[in-house]
Each structure stands twice: as structure tokens, then as C-alpha cells.
Amino acid sequence: KAKESGKTSIQYFDALILNDFLQNVAIENKLKDAVFNQNFTLNFQPQYHIKDRKLRGMEALIRWKDSDGKMISPAVFIPIAEKNGAIVPIGTWVVEESIRCFADWKKKYTGHFVLSLNISAIQYKKTDFVDIVMQIIRKYDVDPHEIELEITESVLIDNFTEMTEKLCVLREYGFRISLDDFGTGYSSLSYLKGLPIDTLKIDKSFVDAMLVDDNARIITESIVYMVRKLGFETIAEGVETNEQFEYLKSIECDCIQGFLLGKPIPKDEVEKLLLRS
Numbered sequence: 001k002a003k004e005s006g007k008t009s010i011q012y013f014d015a016l017i018l019n020d021f022l023q024n025v026a027i028e029n030k031l032k033d034a035v036f037n038q039n040f041t042l043n044f045q046p047q048y049h050i051k052d053r054k055l056r057g058m059e060a061l062i063r064w065k066d067s068d069g070k071m072i073s074p075a076v077f078i079p080i081a082e083k084n085g086a087i088v089p090i091g092t093w094v095v096e097e098s099i100r101c102f103a104d105w106k107k108k109y110t111g112h113f114v115l116s117l118n119i120s121a122i123q124y125k126k127t128d129f130v131d132i133v134m135q136i137i138r139k140y141d142v143d144p145h146e147i148e149l150e151i152t153e154s155v156l157i158d159n160f161t162e163m164t165e166k167l168c169v170l171r172e173y174g175f176r177i178s179l180d181d182f183g184t185g186y187s188s189l190s191y192l193k194g195l196p197i198d199t200l201k202i203d204k205s206f207v208d209a210m211l212v213d214d215n216a217r218i219i220t221e222s223i224v225y226m227v228r229k230l231g232f233e234t235i236a237e238g239v240e241t242n243e244q245f246e247y248l249k250s251i252e253c254d255c256i257q258g259f260l261l262g263k264p265i266p267k268d269e270v271e272k273l274l275l276r277s
């Protein structure tokens with residue numbers, strides 16, 4: 001129907017925007033209660049070394065079931081929380097809860113693995129961010145060398161110098177820094193060389209396209225090659241098939257994370273996984 005006349009199509013479009021807007025307002029309202037009641041949980045997704053399929057780490061991923069019992073994706077509510085500031089208490093909760101779990105696993109499991117945390121640009125910008133993270137590290141007595149803080153390119157765009165200085169401070173404390181979703185932002189290859197990072201995560205969109213599209217394959221291959229030459233570790237995100245795994249292995253990507261080897265799982269399942277590996 002929207003195609004019948006220009007006028008209807010515009011009204012239809014407006015209705016969609018309005019609907020989106022109302023949905024976001026509803027989410028924003030529920031989010032306030034969720035923060036107050038700490039209605040979140042964490043899942044953890046394993047990451048593996050490609051060479052020997054040994055466990056490399058676990059990425060903490062937040063989960064939220066709203067008051068109606070509906071799961072709302074972090075891809076939907078995190079951007080809303082970033083706009084209204086709720087990301088600060090939510091983000092602190094994620095850091096504390098995931099490190100508490102990690103410390104618990106470390107008591108039962110002696111193998112080496114890393115805990116990866118998604119940290120929002122808003123959190124990095126807070127002047128007390130480093131202090132808060134260090135307080136939590138000391139409280140649970142974990143080694144910062146085993147904690148990896150993920151950043152996205154958007155963190156760097158606003159204020160490159162200030163951000164890289166903060167990342168350097170975090171690395172001096174021993175934290176690992178990882179650049180998440182690489183290739184989706186306004187990636188500039190020139191900034192990579194000066195960046196205080198340890199790991200670069202190649203976005204799922206490249207993994208999805210690399211065996212379908214020649215250009216995507218060439219780009220993925222070149223990224224892996226270049227990143228390795230720069231001395232960073234590479235992780236491919238969203239690996240779902242054996243073909244993707246084998247291809248990434250052939251181009252010497254270091255690690256993978258994806259449904260092929262493991263979906264995000266709750267804390268107790270992580271324990272079982274650790275005992276098995």
C-alpha cells in the first residue's frame with residue numbers, strides 16, 4: 001500500500017519512525033527499573049586459538065529480561081543506555097560481576113585464559129574509570145594481565161589523543177586492550193600503528209562475506225596479514241562454519257569466536273566447559 005502514492009509512502013515511513021521512537025521510550029523507562037533492581041545477567045562466549053583449538057578466553061555479554069519477561073538485545077538497549085547515562089552504572093555492574101565470576105573460576109581451574117569486557121566510550125570518558133576498575137581488580141584479587149578491555153573505533157574518533165593516553169595508563173597497569181568490531185566504523189589504517197592495543201577483532205560482517213565475495217576475502221586476508229605484521233593478535237568474530245574456520249586458519253588468523261565453537265553461555269555452564277578443557 002505504501003507504494004501506491006508518494007503521500008502514503010511518506011506517512012508509512014513516519015509511522016515506522018514513530019513506532020521505533022515509542023519503543024525506545026518504553027525501553028528507556030523499563031531500563032531505569034532494571035538498573036535500580038539490577039535485573040541483568042551475564043553470559044560468556046568462549047574464544048579459541050585456531051592452531052590447537054585451546055581456550056583463549058571468555059567474552060562477557062550482558063543479558064536483560066524486561067519486566068514482561070522478554071529478552072531485549074544489548075544491541076538495542078546499550079545504545080539507549082549510552083544516550084541517557086545508564087551505561088555508567090550498568091557498565092560498572094558488568095565489570096564487577098564478570099570479575100567476580102572470573103575470580104571464582106580461577107580458584108577451581110588452573111589453566112590460563114582471558115576475560116574480555118565490552119567497555120563503552122562513555123565509561124572510558126569518566127575520569128574515575130581507571131580507579132573503579134582497579135578497585136574491583138583489588139577486591140577480587142585478579143591479575144590485570146588476564147583482563148582484556150574491548151574498545152570500539154567510535155571511542156577513538158572523538159578524542160584520539162586523550163583516549164590513547166588513557167589506554168596507555170590501563171596497559172601500564174597490565175590490562176590487555178582489544179579493538180572490537182574492526183572494519184565497521186570509520187576505520188583508518190593509519191591510526192592502527194600508533195594504537196596501544198594487543199588484539200584486534202575482525203567484525204562478523206567480514207567473516208560472513210569473505211567466502212562469498214572476492215573483495216571481502218581480499219580485505220579480510222589483508223587485514224589479518226597487516227595486523228599480524230604490526231604485532232597484534234587477531235580474533236575473527238562470528239565464525240559459524242567449518243569452511244570459515246579452515247579459511248581463517250589458512251591465512252593464519254590467531255583466534256576465533258563464534259557459534260561454531262561456542263555460543264554465549266551462563267556462568268555454571270562456563271564451569272563445566274573449564275573442567276572439560
Ligand code: C2E
Nearest residue numbers: 061062074075078094118119120238239240257258259260
Ligand atoms: P560484540 O561485543 O561484538 O559481541 C559479539 C556479539 O556477536 C554477541 O552478541 C554475540 O552473541 C554475537 N555472536 C558471536 N558469535 C556469533 C556467531 O557465530 N553468529 C552470530 N549470529 N552471532 C554471534 P550480543 O551478546 O547480542 O551483543 C551484541 C553487542 O552488544 C556486543 O557486540 C556489544 O557491542 C554489546 N554488548 C554486549 N554486552 C555488553 C556490555 O556488557 N557492555 C557494553 N558496553 N556493550 C555490550
Ligand code: MG
Nearest residue numbers: 059118150180
Ligand atoms: Mg565485544
Ligand code: MG
Nearest residue numbers: 180181201237
Ligand atoms: Mg564485536
Ligand code: MG
Nearest residue numbers: 075180181203
Ligand atoms: Mg558488535
